[in-house]
Amino acid sequence: MKIVKYPHPALRHKSRDLTMIDKQVRLYAARMLELMYEARGLGLAANQVALPFRLLVMNSTADAQQREHEHVLINPQILDRKGSMEGEEGCLSLPDLYQKVRRARTVTVQAYNLEGHALEITCSDLPSRILQHEIDHLDGVLFIDKMGTIAKLSSRGILRALESDYRRAQERGEIPPDAEILRMLAALEAGAVPPPEPPESPPPPAQGENGQPPPIL
């Protein structure tokens, strides 16, 4: 399992709800948490590791020692949005791209945890931004879709570079052709279990404005 980069087709896949929480789902969640911490992200959605499931992990501190901030959410749904805020975001699947995105300030989210218990979370500011960003991923929506016109224009160069990196990796055989990826996603959704893959080393953490890294979600 590894974090896939734009324009990997899994990032545009609208995932269906998980119908059961078994050992495989717990293994996926554990590996996603490892990858998130290694990459110094604050959240990671299953689409970002090419899994077509409504599963996300997050920790608004990015610190694996602060387990009280760690959440694994299954089939999350936004029940309510309040207020508005604008802030800079990054994404582990769109390295080196940081732009301002407007989101609801406060959200109420309903989900299941790994024990299968239903829970309801109401949060604001950074945890709210993370939840909205990750739930968008589960719907195949990326933060580049939510940017204003100027941010979109100024992102074009980085997006083109990511697209050409991706196509070159496919030409080298490092990434399967898109049609094969789509077949794999369909097989996973139908219940097939893939073989485990060795992890790749994470990218170095980026520096944002004022030398402070912006949240990478």
Ligand SMILES: [Zn+2]
């Ligand atoms: Zn993201």
